[in-house]
Amino acid sequence: MSQTSSSKGWQVVMAGTGINLALGVLYAWSIFKGAIQASIKAGGPDAFNWSLASVNDPYALCCLFFAFSMIIAGKCQDKIGPARTALIGGLLVGAGFALMGYSNSYAAWVTGFGVLAGSGFGFGYSAATPPALKWFSAKKTGLIAGIVVAGFGLAPVYIAPLSSYLLGVYGIQKSMFILGAGFLVIVCGLSFLLANPPKGYVPAEPAVKGDAAPVKKAAVADANVSEMLRSGKFYLLWINFFIGAGAGLMVIGSVAGLAKHSMGSMAFVAVAIMAIGNASGRVVAGVLSDKIGRRATLTIMLSFQAILMFSAIPVVGSNSAVLLVLLASLIGFNYGSNLTLFPSFAKDYWGFKNYGLNYGTLFTAWGVGGLVMGRVSEMLNAQPGGLNKSFILAGACLASGTILTFFLREKKAVTVEATEMVGEKVAVKVGTSA
Numbered sequence: 001m002s003q004t005s006s007s008k009g010w011q012v013v014m015a016g017t018g019i020n021l022a023l024g025v026l027y028a029w030s031i032f033k034g035a036i037q038a039s040i041k042a043g044g045p046d047a048f049n050w051s052l053a054s055v056n057d058p059y060a061l062c063c064l065f066f067a068f069s070m071i072i073a074g075k076c077q078d079k080i081g082p083a084r085t086a087l088i089g090g091l092l093v094g095a096g097f098a099l100m101g102y103s104n105s106y107a108a109w110v111t112g113f114g115v116l117a118g119s120g121f122g123f124g125y126s127a128a129t130p131p132a133l134k135w136f137s138a139k140k141t142g143l144i145a146g147i148v149v150a151g152f153g154l155a156p157v158y159i160a161p162l163s164s165y166l167l168g169v170y171g172i173q174k175s176m177f178i179l180g181a182g183f184l185v186i187v188c189g190l191s192f193l194l195a196n197p198p199k200g201y202v203p204a205e206p207a208v209k210g211d212a213a214p215v216k217k218a219a220v221a222d223a224n225v226s227e228m229l230r231s232g233k234f235y236l237l238w239i240n241f242f243i244g245a246g247a248g249l250m251v252i253g254s255v256a257g258l259a260k261h262s263m264g265s266m267a268f269v270a271v272a273i274m275a276i277g278n279a280s281g282r283v284v285a286g287v288l289s290d291k292i293g294r295r296a297t298l299t300i301m302l303s304f305q306a307i308l309m310f311s312a313i314p315v316v317g318s319n320s321a322v323l324l325v326l327l328a329s330l331i332g333f334n335y336g337s338n339l340t341l342f343p344s345f346a347k348d349y350w351g352f353k354n355y356g357l358n359y360g361t362l363f364t365a366w367g368v369g370g371l372v373m374g375r376v377s378e379m380l381n382a383q384p385g386g387l388n389k390s391f392i393l394a395g396a397c398l399a400s401g402t403i404l405t406f407f408l409r410e411k412k413a414v415t416v417e418a419t420e421m422v423g424e425k426v427a428v429k430v431g432t433s434a
Helices: 007-042 057-080 082-102 106-134 138-154 156-191 225-229 232-252 255-292 294-318 321-350 355-381 386-407
Strands: 416-419 428-430
Touching: 007 057, 007 082, 007 106, 007 138, 007 156, 007 255, 057 082, 057 106, 057 355, 082 106, 082 156, 106 138, 106 156, 106 355, 138 255, 138 321, 156 255, 225 321, 225 355, 232 294, 232 321, 232 355, 232 386, 255 294, 255 321, 294 321, 294 386, 321 355, 355 386
Parallel strands: none
Antiparallel strands: 416 428
């Protein structure tokens, strides 16, 4: 029997959002990166003795472990539930930051931020969205997914200034201890509020306007991962996720460095404003995709992002702080839409039963995209005019991704069991092909 979404459902949504607010420290990497670079250049007995070319390696590896841990974490989420999965994530993140606080060696940071924290992000992130979606109607899939994942994108709004303050007062390593302790408490504490609906729970569909009673639809067929991998839609989605995520992460990982030329010590403001755009894009894309469809929304976002990448060339060259912040916020907005659209696609196409593992497999595109495009961008940036080449490459990839969206087919309405009409209207049975 259908039930309305209870306060318990919103409690799960808020807990998932809070967990993502803590785990979104990933997007503040550019602040850490700047402090490490300054330490390398300053030298001294306690300085980071790294190669400047390797500074971004912990971030790149973190993205990769984040993505691939989502496969294991998704399986755990399906088997042992979201609470225990998120708890594992909090413990891994806390351990990673403790290791970074203990040592400033390259190996410690690659292991701490790249392997441990990256895996922790994957476990926590994978446990936040699925239980929230299960409490609400399919017509709210985009909205609920957008709210939960918005926490991850919004995190730098507070983490960027907080990290800048801590780094200035306590230095890099003590700051990692403080941040790690905070994330450990928040993620592990909120994990106990995550819960799936009770067996047999069916969220009520919104009332239909007019005389017709709510239309009943057959449930989406639950596909396992092998069935998903035999679907052409999976590969189209994977490529587009690779492109959309890789292009966005390329800019997010470097925005503080780009802003420093025109904003100096206030560069963290650009990171924070970009985060607002990132979070807004997740909610707006979710609501829009519920209204006009996932494919149409993805087409709009990818094409808009392509235009912004080409526009970035004159904007960055202008050294205008206002234009740079505006550009960063819009790029963040479009990037954020990916993190709402693709989990919604996975739920629409392949159902809930194996959702954690299915979306975790699709999410590998995010990690591979961030690693490959981030690394290629670093190589291009080392060349004369390399920054412009990075934006041209990203813009061309996004334009290609826009074309690929036309090969996706919206999932048509499944069998309508019955529609009861009021008064003298009789019940009719309508069948449409899937």
